[in-house]
Amino acid sequence: MTAHRLRTIGLRTLQASGALLAAGLMAACSQAPQTGKVVAAPIAHPQPQPPAAAMNLQQPAETPQAPQAESPQPSPTASDPTTAQAPPKKQEPQAAKSTRCHTSMLNGSLQNADAGAGQRYAELTLTNNSGETCTLYGYGGMQLVDSSGRALPTNAERTPNPGPSMITLAPGASASATLHWTVVPTGDEPTDGQCQPTPARLQVIPPDETDALPVAWNSGPVCGGGTIDGSAYHQ
Numbered sequence: 001m002t003a004h005r006l007r008t009i010g011l012r013t014l015q016a017s018g019a020l021l022a023a024g025l026m027a028a029c030s031q032a033p034q035t036g037k038v039v040a041a042p043i044a045h046p047q048p049q050p051p052a053a054a055m056n057l058q059q060p061a062e063t064p065q066a067p068q069a070e071s072p073q074p075s076p077t078a079s080d081p082t083t084a085q086a087p088p089k090k091q092e093p094q095a096a097k098s099t100r101c102h103t104s105m106l107n108g109s110l111q112n113a114d115a116g117a118g119q120r121y122a123e124l125t126l127t128n129n130s131g132e133t134c135t136l137y138g139y140g141g142m143q144l145v146d147s148s149g150r151a152l153p154t155n156a157e158r159t160p161n162p163g164p165s166m167i168t169l170a171p172g173a174s175a176s177a178t179l180h181w182t183v184v185p186t187g188d189e190p191t192d193g194q195c196q197p198t199p200a201r202l203q204v205i206p207p208d209e210t211d212a213l214p215v216a217w218n219s220g221p222v223c224g225g226g227t228i229d230g231s232a233y234h235q
Helices: 004-030
Strands: 104-116 121-128 134-136 140-143 156-159 167-169 173-183 201-203 213-216 228-230
Touching: 104 213, 121 201, 167 173
Parallel strands: 156 228
Antiparallel strands: 104 121, 121 173, 134 167, 140 201, 173 228, 201 213
């Protein structure tokens, strides 16, 4: 093939390419808005292909879960006894503690003596002669003695009415035990004279004490072997 022939073929190819390019431009211009500007056709860019390893994955990516909101906890109320806080209790002033009435704090006497049909009654009264408040509770002890202090037959019996109760004695206050005895001879006691020797004093032991205090006795003999029924101390 000659050089002339090659130039002819190249020229024809160039003309054909120019015609195709002109036709493309004319088509693009016919579709563009009439703005007086030539719109060039967009150039297609090849999209990058994902790696082969990524294309083989069949499992979809996990969708992240939104954190769950915690349920609000109810605030403690006064109606809930397990969580409500009780108001602080008011501190009450505490009264001074009273001590037991000791024998040395008391003096005694027989009062309100009464007689009828061979029976005798009296109130054995103990008075707080100290400057302190003290307490009495329950029954006391007693022993009849003559003028020389010799013990005479005595049988102290407790009666349930009234029974024991806590008694607070302020200075100068009193409490009493009700006594009962008989002047009628019983058993082998003589009937033509005194049934028992006449006491001069009654040795009184206050409740829970061991020391006795003397109380004058002016109520004659105590028959029945010196039996005296006595209640608990009361007011």
